[in-house]
Amino acid sequence: MSSSKLARMAHVCVLALAALSWGAKTVTYDFNVTWVTANPDGLLERKVVGINGQWPLPVIEVDKGDRLVVNVHNGLGDRGCSIHFHGMFQNGTNEMDGPSMVTQCPILPGSSMTYNFTVNQNGTYWYHCHTDYCYPDGYRQALIVHDSDAYFAHDYDEEFTITVSDWYHELVEDLSTEFMSLYNPTGAEPIPSSFLLNDTINTSIPVKPNSTYLFRLINHGAFVGQYFYIEDHSFEIVEIDGVYTEPTEADMLYISVAQRYAILLKTKDTIDKNYAIVTVADSTLLDKIPSDLQLNNTNWLEYNKNAPHPQAIVNVSDSTDLHPYDDLSLVPYDHMPLLPEPDLEINVTVYMKNLMTGYNYAFLNNITYTAPKVPTLYTVMSSGDLADNPEIYGDFTHSVVLNHNDVVQLVLNNGDTGSHPFHLHGHQFQVIDRSPPYGPGFYDYLNGDPVPYDPNNHTAFPRTPARRDTVVLPPHGYFVIRFVADNPGVWVFHCHIDWHLSSGLAMLMIEAPRQIQERVTIPQEHYDVCRAAGVAFEGNAAANTKDFLDLSGQRSQPGWIPDGFTVHGIVALAFSVLSAICGILSIVIYGMADVKNKQDSVVPLDNPNEVVVEQNATGQTKT
Incomplete structure (x- = not known):
């Protein structure tokens, strides 16, 4: 082919790429993460994690197709940090996903890191810290991707x-x-x-009559799901977790931590009164309910700021009496059909168990996630031909290697009496089965034995299943999800209750590791962050660079309690041993003190035949 033809083809390619990027821009945020003080509920002022001296944190807003650049400096002084852009696919930019010791090292105080990626999706998302326990101290906020091509874009x-x-x-x-x-x-x-709404309480959202509003709803809490409704109003669901849906009428939602909805609400034609926006905390998640904890909270859809703002009356004994819309009934607007039979099925069960430490850990099957010594993505990048071997990622990261473009089915059973919102990084998945469903029967299995998924006895899978990136696992129930492994990267699958994640309720999907090596480039700055943190960035899970199959020295979960010991028994034994040690120490300390006092009362004699006469406080004498 002539050089002139090649030049013309190159010119056409450049024009095509320019056409694709018309309207796209680079949106840059500079974040200095520091401690500030705040009092969001009016009950207590406390330290919170702020950005640029402010809290609540800034809402990140971009348009679909924009490049998002976030320059982060850790000015906290006493802890590491990171940012996970929750729900972002990070296709080709796995190194920007944010979970510490998975795709990066923690950013230690004084260090900086830049997140830089293109947002080729739309909808309602959020961002938060993903290093140890950190986002419940306020390090979380909304991330909105505007899309002028959304089917409902001109309807509000x-x-x-x-x-x-x-x-x-x-x-x-x-x-x-x-x-x-x-x-x-x-x-x-x-x-x-x-419980807060927009990081405060008793707030009003001003609206006009005969108008349509798009409400983007995000639960960015650490633990408790919440029911949401507006008195005397219904609405249309148009998006879940970044997936547009067929407009579906509803009057109540359950929003677990990490889930998002977008709804269209048409206001009334009057300004006579204001209406309660009601949120009800899911009481089934709480082991106890303090007398001063307000589970039902009222904010207002404000038609008239001069009209009364009445408190809502919630006529239920507890949250199990509330019946939200079943998210599995939602149909994606693109009508993506049910994925074909899976190439790989992953079958795991949630358990909560005690180990030899006496602490309670969370498990998927028999593994409580334990972070490796090297971020797992960095193990992929440094392992060469061994990247396909799951052994190099450690025995306690619960890593599964996925083949490129395989259809993966994940069955999650619940051996626990609590519900768990599970999130998969890098993907939206089809939710093809869940039992019990939302509604009056959601807690049917709570007081009985766990009911696992039976592949030979289940309801028919939907033709066009709901898709999202976070779904709730019912108490003692199960769910089944499917996705295509078309996004090479290291992706975490975990419970988004932060307490459960920190106690080990997670596993890793090592998706198409050879393609990861071809497509991912880790910036030098990210390696510098590792050096500053003293974290290895090459080698297997044990940081062994010479023999990737030698896991000696890997971080491991504590040992199992020996057979014959119950949880109460091991705790009782621990307390008994502790009491015994304290008792022995008390005897020794007080015993030695008495000997010392007696020794101090004896006067040394130069003449062994000399008689010493002592006089006590009453004047009596003794020899």
């Missing part, structure tokens, strides 16, 4: 972003010490102090 007059969350008065570092403790053998999660 204005949009609002509404976040709901639980809130703690104590710092997470203090709560985490109490949570993972010998004194908490049942694994009871810390109880929130209050």
Whole structure:
């Protein structure tokens, strides 16, 4: 082919690429992450994680197709951090996903890191810290991707972003010490102090009559799901977790932590009164309910700021009496059909168990996720031809290697009495079965034995299943999801209750590792962050660069309690041993003190025949 033809072809390619990028722009945020003080519920002022001296944090807003650049500097002084852009596919930019020791090293105080990727999707998302326990201290906020091509884009007059969350008065570092403790053998999660809407309470959202509004709803809490409804109003669901849906009428939603909805609401033709926006915390997740904890909270859809703002009356004994719309009934607007039979099925069960430490851990099958010594993505990048071998990723990261473009079916059974919102990084998945479904029967299995998924006895899978990136696992029930492994990367699958993630309820999908090596480029700055943190960035899970199959020295979960010991028994034994040690120490200390006192009362004699006469306080004498 002549050079002139090649030049013309290159020119056409450039024009085509330019046409694709018309309207796209680079949106840059500079984040200095520091401590600030705030009092969102009006009950207690406390330290929170702020950005650029402010809290609540800034909402990130981009248009579909934009390049998003976030320059992060850790100015906290006492902890590492990172950012996960929740729901972003990061296709080709796995290194920008954000979970520490998975796709990057933690950003230590004084270090900086740049996240840089193109947003080729649309909808309602959020961002949060993904390093140890960190986002419950306030390090979370909305991320909105506007899309002028959305089918409902011209059907509303204005949009609002509404976040709901639980809130703690104590710092997470203090709560985490109490949570993972010998004194908490049942694994009871810390109880929130209050519940917020848009990081405050008693707030009003001003609306006009005869208007249509798009509300983007996000639960960016750490623990508790919440029911959401607006008195005397219904609405249309048009999006879940970034997936447009056929417009579907509903009057109540259940929003677990990490889930998002977009709804269209048509206002009434009057301004006579204001209407309660009601949120009800899911009481089934709480081991106890303090008398001063307000589960039902009222904010307002404000038609008239001068009209009364009445408190909602919630006529239910507890949250199990509320019946939200079943998200599995939603039909994606693109009508993507049910994926074909899977090439690979992953079958795991949630358990909560105690180990030899006496602490309560969370498990998928018999593994409680334990972070490796090298971020798993960096193990992929440094392992060469061994990248396809799951052994190099460690025995306790629960890593599964997926073949490129395989259809993967994941069956998750629940051996626990709590519900769990599970999130998969890098993907939206089809939810093809869940039992029990939302509605009156959602807690049917709560007081009985677990009911696992039976491949030979289940309801028919939907033709066009709902898709999302976070789905709730019912108590003692199960769900089944499918996705295509078409996004090479290291992706975490985990419970989004932050207490459960930190106690090990996670596993890793090593998706198409050879393609990862071809497509991913880790910036030098990211390696510099590892050096500053003293974290290895080459080698297997044990940081062994010479023999990737030698896992000696890998981080491991604590040992199992020997047969014959119950949880109560091991805790009782631990306390008995502790009491015995304290008792022995007391005897020794007080015994030695008595000997010392007696020794001090003896006067040394130069003459062994000399008689010493002592006089006590009453004047009596003794020899």
